[in-house]
Amino acid sequence: MMSSYANRGFWLWVILCWSTLTSANPVLEVQHLGNEGVLLHSGETTVLIDAFIPEETYGRYAGLAPETWQSMLDRRGAFSSVRLALASHVHVDHFQPDAAVAFLRAHPETEFVSTAQVVEALASVEGAAAVAGRVEAVETGGIDFSISAHAGIRVEFLRLDHGGEFEDIQNLGHLVHVNGFKVLHIGDAEMSRENFQRFGLAQRDLDVAFVPYWYFLNPSGVEVYRQFLQADSVWAVHIPPAQVDQVRARLAESFPEVLVGNGNRRGLIK
């Protein structure tokens, strides 16, 4: 009898130590969902960025795998409770308004925050009125960044100009603080020093950064990456499936520290 009580005490001790250890050392689960769509999950919190993309776009950028989209609608696994969803900009490879409304209708717990252009596109979808109370536009006109808190998640919204010929597209970078982790997602930000230098990103000690793959193929992009986008875990994203092998080979050669964001790749950050 004595030894059985002693054993029980031992196991109680093990459980206490384990729960102390796990609560003192939170982990962040990162899942690449497709194109620039990502899931961040830590503790009880799940955040989605650029994830409402079930359809393939422009004939080259992957949408979500059908089973991933179904899991999102069915609230399975890490998708069971999504406190916050974000979208960088209105282009359909980052945001599909019908999908956003379908998701928000299936997730009454989710708040959605994005640009005025995204919110306007969402409002034009049938059924959008039912979710309008949980949709918020971030001011992107005259400011460089703003900070807001949603259910314990802090987000710094960075006004980063869109690259290429899209000057009138509002593009948001997101610096998400979740459970002590700092995660940067930059949408399709133009790869110039001027675009990034005002945010002090080099001093932010980032845990994770998601970077469009073309940054690594261009001298200006490489300069921005080296100067502003350093993180413990860097993911190349927005890779057309037809080019994944080529990009992987290129990164392995010159940027072996960079992970290839491809489909449902997952990572654990400690």
Ligand SMILES: [Zn+2]
């Ligand atoms: Zn874009």
